[in-house]
Amino acid sequence: MRNKILMFWAIVAITLVSIGFIVAKPAKLGLDLVGGSRLILEAETTNTIAKITPEVMQRLQFAIENRVNKLGVAETVVQQVGDKRLLIEIPNVTDLKEAKAFIGDTAQLEFKKEGKAPDGTPIWISTGLTGQDLSRSTLTTDQTGQWVVGLEFNAAGAKKFADLTKELTGQQMAIFFDNELQSAPRVNEAIYGGKAQISGGESGFAYDEAERMVNLLNAGALPVPAKVVEENTVGPTLGADSIAKSQFAGMIGLGLVMLFMIAYYRLPGLIACIALIIYSLILFALFKIIPVTLTLAGIAGFILSIGMAVDANILIFERTKEELRAGRNLFTAINSGFDRAFTSIFDSNMTTIITCAILYFLGSSIVKGFALTLALGVLVSMFSAITITKNFMHLIFGTGDLKYPALFGLRKDEIGAGFSATETTRENARFGILD
Amino acid sequence: MANKASKHFIHIVKYRWLWMALSVLLLLPGIVAIIYASAVNPDHIPLKVGIDYTGGTILQYGVTQKVTNEDLAKTRADLQGIGIENPYLQILNVNTSQQDKTKENIQAIISIRTKFIEKESHTPDDIMAVLQKDYEGPELIQVSSVGPTMGKELFKNSLIAITLAFLGIVAYLSFRFKFDYALAAFLGIIHDVLFVIGIFAILGIFFNVQVDGLFMTAILTVIGFSVHDTIVVFDRIRENLRYYSKKMTFGEIVDASVNQTFARSINTSLTVLLTLGALYLFGGVTTKDFVLAMLLGIAIGTYSSIFFCSMLIEFWNDKPATQTAA
Numbered sequence: 001m002r003n004k005i006l007m008f009w010a011i012v013a014i015t016l017v018s019i020g021f022i023v024a025k026p027a028k029l030g031l032d033l034v035g036g037s038r039l040i041l042e043a044e045t046t047n048t049i050a051k052i053t054p055e056v057m058q059r060l061q062f063a064i065e066n067r068v069n070k071l072g073v074a075e076t077v078v079q080q081v082g083d084k085r086l087l088i089e090i091p092n093v094t095d096l097k098e099a100k101a102f103i104g105d106t107a108q109l110e111f112k113k114e115g116k117a118p119d120g121t122p123i124w125i126s127t128g129l130t131g132q133d134l135s136r137s138t139l140t141t142d143q144t145g146q147w148v149v150g151l152e153f154n155a156a157g158a159k160k161f162a163d164l165t166k167e168l169t170g171q172q173m174a175i176f177f178d179n180e181l182q183s184a185p186r187v188n189e190a191i192y193g194g195k196a197q198i199s200g201g202e203s204g205f206a207y208d209e210a211e212r213m214v215n216l217l218n219a220g221a222l223p224v225p226a227k228v229v230e231e232n233t234v235g236p237t238l239g240a241d242s243i244a245k246s247q248f249a250g251m252i253g254l255g256l257v258m259l260f261m262i263a264y265y266r267l268p269g270l271i272a273c274i275a276l277i278i279y280s281l282i283l284f285a286l287f288k289i290i291p292v293t294l295t296l297a298g299i300a301g302f303i304l305s306i307g308m309a310v311d312a313n314i315l316i317f318e319r320t321k322e323e324l325r326a327g328r329n330l331f332t333a334i335n336s337g338f339d340r341a342f343t344s345i346f347d348s349n350m351t352t353i354i355t356c357a358i359l360y361f362l363g364s365s366i367v368k369g370f371a372l373t374l375a376l377g378v379l380v381s382m383f384s385a386i387t388i389t390k391n392f393m394h395l396i397f398g399t400g401d402l403k404y405p406a407l408f409g410l411r412k413d414e415i416g417a418g419f420s421a422t423e424t425t426r427e428n429a430r431f432g433i434l435d
Numbered sequence: 436m437a438n439k440a441s442k443h444f445i446h447i448v449k450y451r452w453l454w455m456a457l458s459v460l461l462l463l464p465g466i467v468a469i470i471y472a473s474a475v476n477p478d479h480i481p482l483k484v485g486i487d488y489t490g491g492t493i494l495q496y497g498v499t500q501k502v503t504n505e506d507l508a509k510t511r512a513d514l515q516g517i518g519i520e521n522p523y524l525q526i527l528n529v530n531t532s533q534q535d536k537t538k539e540n541i542q543a544i545i546s547i548r549t550k551f552i553e554k555e556s557h558t559p560d561d562i563m564a565v566l567q568k569d570y571e572g573p574e575l576i577q578v579s580s581v582g583p584t585m586g587k588e589l590f591k592n593s594l595i596a597i598t599l600a601f602l603g604i605v606a607y608l609s610f611r612f613k614f615d616y617a618l619a620a621f622l623g624i625i626h627d628v629l630f631v632i633g634i635f636a637i638l639g640i641f642f643n644v645q646v647d648g649l650f651m652t653a654i655l656t657v658i659g660f661s662v663h664d665t666i667v668v669f670d671r672i673r674e675n676l677r678y679y680s681k682k683m684t685f686g687e688i689v690d691a692s693v694n695q696t697f698a699r700s701i702n703t704s705l706t707v708l709l710t711l712g713a714l715y716l717f718g719g720v721t722t723k724d725f726v727l728a729m730l731l732g733i734a735i736g737t738y739s740s741i742f743f744c745s746m747l748i749e750f751w752n753d754k755p756a757t758q759t760a761a
Contacts, residue, residue: 249717260702
């Protein structure tokens with residue numbers, strides 16, 4: 001019994017901590033629900049690209065989309081407006097200025113070699129090996145513990161790099177990022193593996209600096225420079241009017257679910273409702289701690305996870321009732337309700353989590369938001385529907401002689417003689433009475 | 436408890452052909468609509484797609500008053516009234532450069548995103564008429580075409596992710612149950628998704644209902660629920676097989692299992708449908724179709740897990756089970 005009471009206070013503590021987080025931290029809501037900033041970006045021509053063609057715009061949009069995703073904000077909108085502009089909508093980010101700089105950075109990576117200008121002064125000249133030859137970039141440390149940017153070339157890039165290092169053996173090779181010299185190592189031998197590192201020169205990279213470069217390299221360079229020409233704050237895409245109504249409707253829906261649970265399952269139903277409220281509190285606290293930017297897709301994931309949490313309790317209670325009808329005594333019935341429902345709860349939740357993991361790592365932004373909230377919801381529901389409900393059931397039905405079948409929504413004649421039968425010692429032990 | 440076959444409420448085995456026929460009946464109209472729409476629609480897509488997929492036009496109007504939520508709701512209804520389908524309405528604040536460029540001292544900007552507006556069409560005039568009725572001093576300050584937010588690339592990536600998720604589901608269920616259970620659950624998903632897409636194809640043909648970016652999310656929800664629901668029934672079959680496989684045929688076990696989980700199946704769906712029903716009836720206009728897709732999907736998901744999926748594994752396992760029983 002002591003364990004059960006300890007568990008009860010642990011649940012109370014978790015609930016209070018969750019409420020604390022919910023009150024203390026602001027919610028992050030998506031563009032579709034609260035709006036954010038609308039930026040208009042205009043592509044600019046360069047010496048090499050004199051005309052902004054639809055093809056250039058497509059590449060620009062792709063690169064910008066990648067970068068916006070790297071900002072870590074959910075469900076951004078990037079779309080082409082007119083011939084040479086992009087409209088970007090991002091939810092309220094903490095530092096819009098930083099976000100703008102990140103989005104607009106051209107991120108040109110270039111490898112250069114020593115050469116001479118016509119007048120004889122030494123300069124760096126292009127080698128044709130650029131960021132376009134990369135397959136990906138990673139953030140790592142070198143032997144001395146300094147942060148370095150790891151580069152992995154694609155097949156063509158690896159060949160170019162091997163040829164170049166062969167040609168430059170004994171000479172310096174310079175790495176430029178956005179026309180700024182990062183480092184100029186001396187090439188000792190030809191490098192065939194298709195891998196390279198950029199160290200931050202003598203002073204080395206700060207972590208933030210290296211991380212930003214890795215993110216930019218992975219997102220890809222912009223084919224042409226682009227600058228922000230207009231900036232507005234903007235209301236939610238789903239319409240503020242619609243959202244207010246849906247909030248109200250959601251409350252009605254949840255209220256109905258609780259009424260149904262109590263009407264149908266009686267006392268266990270009430271316990272499930274309390275567990276459900278605690279579940280929502282924990283989940284919302286998690287959303288704020290991680291933090292998760294909540295969008296409508298995310299809320300759909302949340303609704304589905306509530307459905308699954310309620311389902312877990314329904315499974316348990318149906319099973320308990322079934323066991324009661326079959327003549328088991330109260331303790332056995334409650335325990336086998338939990339035990340036997342567990343495999344189906346476990347298997348269905350595992351399937352959901354596997355699905356969510358795949359969707360999260362491979363899907364686009366809409367799919368990601370959905371997968372994240374659903375996976376979190378399912379994980380928390382394993383705790384709430386099983387641990388919390390079980391604890392409450394044990395505390396309430398384990399203390400006294402609650403022998404009214406109506407509490408389970410059953411009639412007296414439905415229940416076999418086993419209902420009032422004495423419990424076996426083993427059952428009592430499992431129930432925590434002998435503790 | 437499991438051997439009182441006569442007291443069963445639902446008979447999967449006995450009416451196997453009926454359930455098969457019912458599934459066909461439920462899916463057929465949708466499949467016909469999908470084929471018809473794919474043939475007729477310009478891009479050969481079974482659904483009418485909204486501006487999230489196709490792009491459209493953004494019109495920005497400055498007004499000399501503050502705009503409230505009620506104003507937006509009214510304007511949305513008025514615009515639908517003059518035949519502008521599913522407009523995206525947003526309120527923008529005014530920055531100084533925009534204030535300089537306009538004639539009046541505008542207080543807010545209303546951004547209307549809708550399908551492509553031809554240059555010669557009178558749609559801008561119609562919209563202006565609506566806005567003049569609803570607001571003080573509306574002024575058109577910008578018109579531009581916009582590309583899709585759910586472009587082909589993004590859509591393709593999502594489909595690839597979903598396909599891989601399917602494989603993950605089949606692999607896990609094959610491991611925990613058996614391959615034929617996994618296959619039945621997979622066909623159950625296809626059954627449910629096909630039904631929802633079919634209904635929206637029909638709605639597209641007859642009521643010009645368009646799907647937006649959220650439709651993808653609704654389909655994901657339907658898939659999630661469909662598998663979840665099916666697993667609960669299968670879990671019971673697995674459990675009963677362990678205890679009764681010597682005494683009962685496979686068909687009897689399926690029947691018993693479906694009946695034992697029936698109350699739970701109905702109650703679970705009911706709770707989800709209660710929430711979605713409230714959202715559909717009282718919720719915002721912009722998410723109505725999204726909620727409808729989920730409502731339909733969860734209703735059919737419940738049907739398929741009870742009747743379709745269990746019928747399939749019973750059908751496949753019919754022979755070996757009778758042999759062992761004999």
